[in-house]
Amino acid sequence: MRELTRKAALPSDLVIHVTGARPNFPKAAPVIAALGARGVTQELVHTGQHYDDAMAKVFFRQLGLPEPDVDLGVGSGTHARQTASIMTGLEDLFVQREPSLIIVYGDVNSTVGAALVAAKLGISIAHVEAGLRSFDRSMPEEVNRVVTDQLSDLLFVTSPDAMIHLGHEGIPSERVHFVGNPMIDTLLANLDRFSAEQARSRHGLTGEYVVATLHRPSNVDDPADAAELVKAVHAVADLARTVVPLHPRGRARLEAAGLFTHDQLTVIDPLGYVEFLGLVRGAAAVVTDSGGVQEETTMLGVPCLTLRPNTERPVTITHGTNRLVTRAELGWVAGQILAAGRVEHWPVPPLWDGKAGERIADVVGAFLGARPAPGKGHG
The missing domain is CATH 3.40.50.2000 (Glycogen Phosphorylase B;)
Structure with a gap:
């Protein structure tokens, strides 16, 4: 100190x-x-x-x-x-x-x-x-x-x-x-720095891909929950290349549950702010249990599937691109999202203007x- x-x-x-x-x-x-x-x-x-x-x-x-x-x-x-x-x-x-x-x-x-x-x-x-x-x-x-x-x-x-x-x-x-939302101020101020092309090149991504970021205790602390989570994420990886910037929290437990074993899934270390949002910006969908990612995807127009039973940010559902899903339904909901593709226009919460x-x-x-x-x- x-x-x-x-x-x-x-x-x-x-x-x-x-x-x-x-x-x-x-x-x-x-x-x-x-x-x-x-x-x-x-x-x-x-x-x-x-x-x-x-x-x-x-x-x-x-x-x-x-x-x-x-x-x-x-x-x-x-x-x-x-x-x-x-x-x-x-x-x-x-x-x-x-x-x-x-x-x-x-x-x-x-x-x-x-x-x-x-x-x-x-x-x-x-x-x-x-x-x-x-x-x-x-x-x-x-x-x-x-x-x-x-x-x-x-x-x-x-x-x-x-x-x-x-x-x-x-x-x-x-x-x-x-x-x-001051976090949206930061996103808008840096929008030109979020390069999906650089993210694709850096991680060897040639087609459609999904980003998953997961660390909540309810998803990773209990071995049984971690095993269900891995099964759900693998179901997404069956549909599209899935990139997981893996938070240190829960990494060992998810690895033990077999997260790294799917050949369509790429686990990477946590990314910097600019690199992460460049990766998100180019994604066909994002799977998360993070609060902030729900807001960032809302502004970027990226479909977000939140693996939680609730959210403290319901405005991202009513005025954004977010949807709550269970582990059991993640695979088929992701399939629907990928089939539909990203929308061109979506609502944005009031005063999220920078x-x-x-x-x-x-x-x-x-x-x-x-x-x-x-x-x-x-x-």
């Missing part, structure tokens, strides 16, 4: 962004840029929840993110141990830096850990991507979302359904701001100008 020393002549209106995992970085990039353009003093903290090059460092290079001011280097571990390490590191940092506001992103352990520490220190909290709900408390991410939203002073939502959820949970409407970062920065700027006196608590 870097030395946590106070910088000289630090202004009082300091905003600290806390990121920790691969999904956070495309969400943070446009917010940091927009606040920087307004002259807001900022620091970027990377907790190190995702820490290797493919899962973290490449994002800083490709998205133009500043080098983190602090890297806590917490690494992997159980949810409790990882969150505890994040909290102890952030407590020291927040006490020394005395930020006016911390901004957290998404639903990872770094998000809820930062929110808990800030709330107990009386520091204001902004949550980007607030209000998403799967209503499945067996998902650690769902617990993280609910807790973070209850503690936050500013809640930035990406879709209208999120506003409804927060209202049902008693969040005052004046805290909630419908701004659109300007969410600007809207967030407007709200944050106004909040900092009229924030409560230091020392306010959360009850």
Whole structure:
């Protein structure tokens, strides 16, 4: 961990962004840029929840993110141990830096850990991507979302359904701001860099192909689930070449279940942001259990089959290209999708227009100008 020393002549209106995992970085990039353009003093903290090059460092290079001011280097571990390490590191940092506001992103352990520490220190909290709900408390991410939203002073939502959820949970409407999706800002800003042709050349793809990215505990942690998952993915590979950028989580279990044995299936290491979305852009379909991929395929017009019983992003189904499927039905649904081909026109969710970062920065700027006196608590 870097030395946590106070910088000289630090202004009082300091905003600290806390990121920790691969999904956070495309969400943070446009917010940091927009606040920087307004002259807001900022620091970027990377907790190190995702820490290797493919899962973290490449994002800083490709998205133009500043080098983190602090890297806590917490690494992997159980949810409790990882969150505890994040909290102890952030407590020291927040006490020394005395930020006016911390901004957290998404639903990872770094998000809820930062929110808990800030709330107990009386520091204001902004949550980007607030209000998403799967209503499945067996998902650690769902617990993280609910807790973070209850503690936050500013809640930035990406879709209208999120506003409804927060209202049902008693969040005052004046805290909630419908701004659109900053991850889509990043996608649109980099759209010209997503080359399907380069992806085909790099991976030796000559015809129609499918991309599969799978890592959720419900799919890979139990050997029986992993075996069913492999069978389902192999059913897709029977229909078309299938490329699997394999997350480190669950890799050994999926390999043991026989994932690598199909001759129409290519397993590759995780890709950088630009390379991954170039691969997705050229795909006939994507199979995933990731939340962010549901949104990215919605914008790119790529049919997405989500191997989960629920999604916290239903707008990708009502206003996008996403569909929930079971492992048992994946093969025949994929067959239907491949036979139908990609559509030329599809609905896009409201305010997914590349300007969410600007809207967030407007709200944050106004909040900092009229924030409560230091020392306010959360009850």
